[in-house]
Amino acid sequence: MLLFALAIPSITLSVALAAAAAPTIPTWMNSSSQSLDSRGWLDGTPTFPITITSYGTEFGDSQSCIRNSVSCGFSPPPGYFTTAISQALFGASSGVGPSCFTCWYICIQSQLDGSPIADPGHCIRALADDLCPADTNALCANPDLTTPNAYGAVANFDLCSDSGATGALFLPGINAYRGWATKGDCNAYLQDPEWHN
Numbered sequence: 001m002l003l004f005a006l007a008i009p010s011i012t013l014s015v016a017l018a019a020a021a022a023p024t025i026p027t028w029m030n031s032s033s034q035s036l037d038s039r040g041w042l043d044g045t046p047t048f049p050i051t052i053t054s055y056g057t058e059f060g061d062s063q064s065c066i067r068n069s070v071s072c073g074f075s076p077p078p079g080y081f082t083t084a085i086s087q088a089l090f091g092a093s094s095g096v097g098p099s100c101f102t103c104w105y106i107c108i109q110s111q112l113d114g115s116p117i118a119d120p121g122h123c124i125r126a127l128a129d130d131l132c133p134a135d136t137n138a139l140c141a142n143p144d145l146t147t148p149n150a151y152g153a154v155a156n157f158d159l160c161s162d163s164g165a166t167g168a169l170f171l172p173g174i175n176a177y178r179g180w181a182t183k184g185d186c187n188a189y190l191q192d193p194e195w196h197n
Contacts, residue, residue: 051139051153052108052177053132054170055084056161065160071131072100081165084130084158086140086149093133102128103186106157108169112176124169125184132158151178 056065066075075082090097107123110116132140139149139156148154159165
């Protein structure tokens with residue numbers, strides 16, 4: 001097992017990963033300058049196991065997940081993929097958390113039950129602007145960032161379907177995944193068209 005820590009303002013994430021479980025590098029990230037090292041990090045940035053779900057009007061919610069009442073206070077302008085993140089990673093049980101407006105590479109690896117998918121390693125980039133509360137979503141109920149949820153993930157990313165994130169990442173007929181996440185550079189968020197839908 002390999003142990004690493006991810007420092008997020010006011011949060012430290014420690015994760016044990018099996019060396020054989022290193023994620024596949026998606027095509028858009030695969031270049032001569034980017035590779036996974038022996039710790040499973042992309043160019044020195046930790047990756048960690050996650051579950052991926054979705055919320056928004058497409059999934060029966062009464063209101064859009066693009067609104068000014070999200071936990072971080074407001075959603076970015078239309079055209080950006082957004083996600084809620086589990087309470088332990090968000091860093092608060094309500095209101096603005098220290099992980100508000102952090103940017104993430106989110107990649108799918110298998111269905112939630114572990115069944116294979118047609119496109120493992122498919123990824124999007126998204127901005128965290130909302131909380132996935134522990135009291136309403138069991139996948140977001142990790143008590144801390146070292147205790148995995150029922151599917152072995154240390155965090156859940158609940159994609160905002162109204163931002164287009166679900167349509168960009170999910171395969172037809174599959175609504176929940178296991179995957180991995182890497183914290184990204186938010187400077188790229190406004191400048192790189194790959195961040196946009």
